[in-house]
Amino acid sequence: MFKKSRALPPEVVILRILNERMELTEKDKQNLWNLEKGYEGEVKFDKLIQHLETLILNDLLLEVSDSLFQIDTLIIFQGKIYLIDIKNYEGEYFYEGGVFKTNTKIEKKDPMLQLKRCQPLLRQLLQKYGYAIPIEAYLVFINPEFTLFQPSHNPQIILPTQVNSFIKKLSKLPPSLTGRDLKLADLLISLHITENPYTRLPKYDYDSLQKGLSCAKCHSFSLSVSRTILTCECGFKERVEPAVMRSVNELHILFPEIKITTNLVNEWCGAVASKKTIRRILKENFKAIGNTKDTYYD
Numbered sequence: 001m002f003k004k005s006r007a008l009p010p011e012v013v014i015l016r017i018l019n020e021r022m023e024l025t026e027k028d029k030q031n032l033w034n035l036e037k038g039y040e041g042e043v044k045f046d047k048l049i050q051h052l053e054t055l056i057l058n059d060l061l062l063e064v065s066d067s068l069f070q071i072d073t074l075i076i077f078q079g080k081i082y083l084i085d086i087k088n089y090e091g092e093y094f095y096e097g098g099v100f101k102t103n104t105k106i107e108k109k110d111p112m113l114q115l116k117r118c119q120p121l122l123r124q125l126l127q128k129y130g131y132a133i134p135i136e137a138y139l140v141f142i143n144p145e146f147t148l149f150q151p152s153h154n155p156q157i158i159l160p161t162q163v164n165s166f167i168k169k170l171s172k173l174p175p176s177l178t179g180r181d182l183k184l185a186d187l188l189i190s191l192h193i194t195e196n197p198y199t200r201l202p203k204y205d206y207d208s209l210q211k212g213l214s215c216a217k218c219h220s221f222s223l224s225v226s227r228t229i230l231t232c233e234c235g236f237k238e239r240v241e242p243a244v245m246r247s248v249n250e251l252h253i254l255f256p257e258i259k260i261t262t263n264l265v266n267e268w269c270g271a272v273a274s275k276k277t278i279r280r281i282l283k284e285n286f287k288a289i290g291n292t293k294d295t296y297y298d
């Protein structure tokens with residue numbers, strides 16, 4: 001049972017829009033790719049554990065003693081916590097004495113570090129609220145294309161071929177949740193911090209972003225419009241209205257403070273549709289505020 005489900009990280013949502021409308025640096029592109037890949041692995045793991053009769057809390061961001069720490073998956077079960085970090089790495093890696101390397105000998109960040117840091121911080125946070133609960137931490141490599149060479153097996157590391165038996169072991173535990181388990185889950189959810197994603201993003205401004213409606217299928221801006229139907233160069237057809245609404249949504253995500261007016265949306269959509277059409281779409285989908293040429297929509 002998911003007490004707290006996982007959503008696409010806001011950073012990914014924003015970077016995806018920016019990636020369409022501006023030239024991202026290689027670093028930002030890499031960051032987007034890594035985030036997408038990580039998310040994909042987490043969702044895959046969610047599907048495997050969704051049947052467990054335990055309390056599952058995804059994507060927690062917590063703080064104790066001025067230290068922020070993030071948890072991919074936390075499972076509460078009969079007075080025990082399973083702290084799980086998921087990696088979607090692909091390829092061959094070597095891991096020895098805390099040094100993590102690709103098969104081309106490029107050294108990467110030790111994947112155990114996050115857990116090693118989280119576990120004591122979580123313990124400290126729980127103690128603060130009067131809980132002394134055992135915490136078991138696991139690092140799960142979810143991608144079947146991943147191979148790890150290590151001199152001795154670390155029981156905290158779950159390799160792709162071990163994931164199913166790991167989950168089977170969890171599902172064999174007798175399913176009885178206590179009121180205390182539920183109370184603990186609610187406490188952790190209430191302590192979750194919603195992060196402001198805008199602080200970690202590349203700088204962008206309205207003027208330099210590409211304007212226009214994009215294809216829902218291939219994201220191209222090369223669309224032609226005939227009456228109320230958009231046709232993309234890839235052949236995909238869509239009604240104008242959902243495309244405009246998608247664009248307005250993007251505008252709102254990128255600039256949460258901006259006032260949505262007919263003129264602005266018309267410009268943002270690359271003047272593909274008529275202003276009359278834009279005004280009608282906005283009127284039908286939002287609440288109009290003001291009744292002059294300065295009308296904006298909320």
Ligand SMILES: [Zn+2]
Nearest residue numbers: 215218232234
């Ligand atoms: Zn297309």
